[in-house]
Amino acid sequence: MPANLDALVIGTGVAGLYELHQLREMGLKVHACDAASDVGGTWYWNRYPGAKFDSEAYIYQYLFDEKLYAGWTWSERFPGQPEIERWMHYIADMLDLRRDISFSTKITTATFNESAGRWRVETDQGDVIDTQFVIGCTGMLSAPLTDRFPSQSSFKGQIVHTGRYPKGGLDLEGKRVAVIGTGATGIQVIQTIAPIVDKLTVFVRTPQYVLPMKNPKYGPDEAHWYKGRFDELKTNIPHTFTGFEYDFQHTWANLSPAERRAILEEIHADGSLKLWLASFAEMFFDEAVSEEISEFVREKMRARLKDPRLIEILVPKKGDYGFGTHRVPLETQYLEAYLRDNVEAVSVRGNPIVEILPEGVKLEDGTVYEVDTIIMAVGFDAGSGALARIDITGRDGVKLAEEWRQDIRTTLGLMKFGFPNLFMTGAPLAPSAALCNMTTCLQQQTEWIARCIGDTRASGNNVIEPTEAGEDEWVRHHDETANATLIAKTNSWYTGSNVPGKPRRVLSYTGGVGTYRAKCDAVADEGYPMFTMSKVAAPQTA
Known part of the structure; x- marks a missing residue:
């Protein structure tokens, strides 16, 4: 793991792989790490019997490169986990990403150094990394609720959470x-x-x-059909309500x-x-x-x-x-x-x-x-759970987990007030928290993050952070949109009600994937009015 970086990506699922690729193409010194032993994110951890897509395979794909898209052929409309995991390996290999990934490496702490305008990150392997930007690609459903019942540890048989199903599977025959x-x-x-x-x-x-x-x-006819639709899908899918083709x-x-x-x-x-x-x-x-x-x-x-x-x-x-x-x-x-x-x-x-x-x-x-x-199969601490399980400290010693224990708030579902240079995907108050074909939304979010980092650096600044007023504006818009729906009146993980004590708020932006994309693009086009950029000089050493 390099000790000094421009950007550190946490997670190597759909979002993390593409973010790593983009930032590397921009010339940044970037590295990714993952607690898993290989790439895949959701499709690494969720290997329980029957795990499969319920998005059509040909739309659950990256749409930034036609050659990459056409180079993989799916066996059925809704493939299972083993095939999906192989596809993720294909992506990592075709883009030559593994050389910049540390596997079996869990981020334990991340602390923002205000005087340097950089993050100090530690791992469970003893690494200490100094990085300008941290990008959390930790997944919206990747913090399993494993300890749900009293005396679980007393069970004399095997007990597993679907989100941590063993690689070798379980022998269930006759059980x-x-x-x-x-x-x-x-x-x-x-x-x-x-x-x-x-x-x-x-x-x-x-x-x-x-x-x-x-x-x-x-078969060959179906593959020819969907591969021939690349331009159509690339043009239309990002602007639909849910990021599907329909x-x-x-x-x-x-x-x-x-x-x-x-x-x-x-x-x-x-x-x-x-x-x-x-x-x-x-x-x-x-x-x-x-x-x-x-x-x-x-x-x-x-x-x-x-x-x-x-x-x-x-x-x-x-x-x-x-x-x-x-x-x-x-x-x-x-x-x-x-x-x-x-x-x-x-x-x-x-x-x-x-x-x-x-x-x-x-x-x-x-x-x-x-x-x-x-x-x-008892679910996850959705949206906020994965990042909140890392000890993340922003300005003035503020802890992200404590902030989210009080109120689930973000700016565009991409950043959090009080946490400069920390970006996130699949986080609360964006469609990717729940209501989206995930590759559609995660591509959009990682592309926006890459653009934002590039714009910050091009402006001569090295720190970007949402303003408090900007975050208030987004939360207000999110709530007005969400509270008009029946989703807000229903108890489910969509509102965080599956986690005792979690503040209630519709986790996903409900205004539509295309609308969200347009709003994010407008913020960038207008010079990031919901954010503040600054230049922090590196402290002088004796």
């Missing part, structure tokens, strides 16, 4: 397995392992709206009930996230529209389950929350897994898990479920 959690991750695990385990017990707290995935294999195109009030139903049926049959991200935008604002679309999805789910007990446990009820205000999972025969004789759904909504015993899972009413393996 009694518990899965705790039925969000997008839990659903992928459940549908995948149900046929191979002896007994699968699923603990369900919050029923989820689900959409069936259609995942055709890709966008909202229907207006609820202009259609008859029969026309609405026909559209819902057609989009539901697409087997993608289109029903959520490109049907009727009114579902996020109008409770009546939300309820009608929610009932449409519930109807589809009930028809597949048939069993009244399973419907009671697994299908959201009217008044719970609206379709799309939680993360919407795609699934393959997930509901049908519960129709198997070896799978049991246990509702813990009114009878919560109170303890993990050596032999299994204990509920409030005293019932104990004896199992050999526990897979916890």
Whole structure:
């Protein structure tokens, strides 16, 4: 690890790899580090059974280089984790990035030196780095909530969080397995392992709206089709509402009930996230529209389950929350897994898990479920969690973790007042915190950061920081936009309510990916009015 840098990138997932490439191309002395043993970020850590894309593979890609885009061929519409990880290796190798990455290296502290205008960074390997800029590419869902239940450590079998699933996997064949959690991750695990385990017990707290995935294999014709669309995708995707290739195109009030139903049926049959991200935008604002679309999805789910007990446990009820205000999972025969004789759904909504015993899972009413393996799909401290777990100290000794324990605030989701020369991606108050095709948003954010660093240096300055007024302005705009939606009224990780004590705020910017891009570009074009630049002279040595 070099001791002196222009820029240090933390993390080598989608954002970190591209940021490293850009800053290196600008001529900066830049290095990246990652706690993992290889590149991949999300796709390194989340190697649980069934992990896969639910963005179409050909849009979950970098769009800055057509040769790089066309050089990789996907095997299916929604590939699984092993293929995605290989793609990340391809990116790192094609751009020759590994020579500037330190793996198995965790950042422990980062302290801003006000007199020098630089950061002092330490790692768990004993490295001490002096760097002008720090760029946190730590991921929006990379701080797993691993210690959720009393006495977890007493369990005599294997217990794993999906976000830290072992590289070699687990031998689940013939085992009694518990899965705790039925969000997008839990659903992928459940549908995948149900046929191979002896007994699968699923603990369900919050029923989820689900959409069936259609995942055709890709051959030469499909590859030729999407590779030929590079210019179209590069032009259009960054300006859609969610960073996908499709966008909202229907207006609820202009259609008859029969026309609405026909559209819902057609989009539901697409087997993608289109029903959520490109049907009727009114579902996020109008409770009546939300309820009608929610009932449409519930109807589809009930028809597949048939069993009244399973419907009671697994299908959201009217008044719970609206379709799309939680993360919407795609699934393959997930509901049908519960129709198997070896799978049991246990509702813990009114009878919560109170303890993990050596032999299994204990509920409030005293019932104990004896199992050999526990897979916890219990989520993450989203958006703010990964950076907050590093001891980051800004001006005047202010700690980032303490700031975010009081209030979740950023400027454009890219910087934080009081923390000069610290940039972030996938952070709160930007679309990349949740509501975006991640490569679309992370490319935009890393490109903005690279431009900002270049502009700061070109101006003769070496320090940039948001103003307090600029941060207030962005938080106010973010809240006005978010609070107009039904997302703000729903308890989920989207609002931080899955983490006890976390300040409540919609984590993701809800004004749309294209709108966010335009606002970020305008700030840069206008000379960064929400920021202040300065030149700090290096202290003289004797």
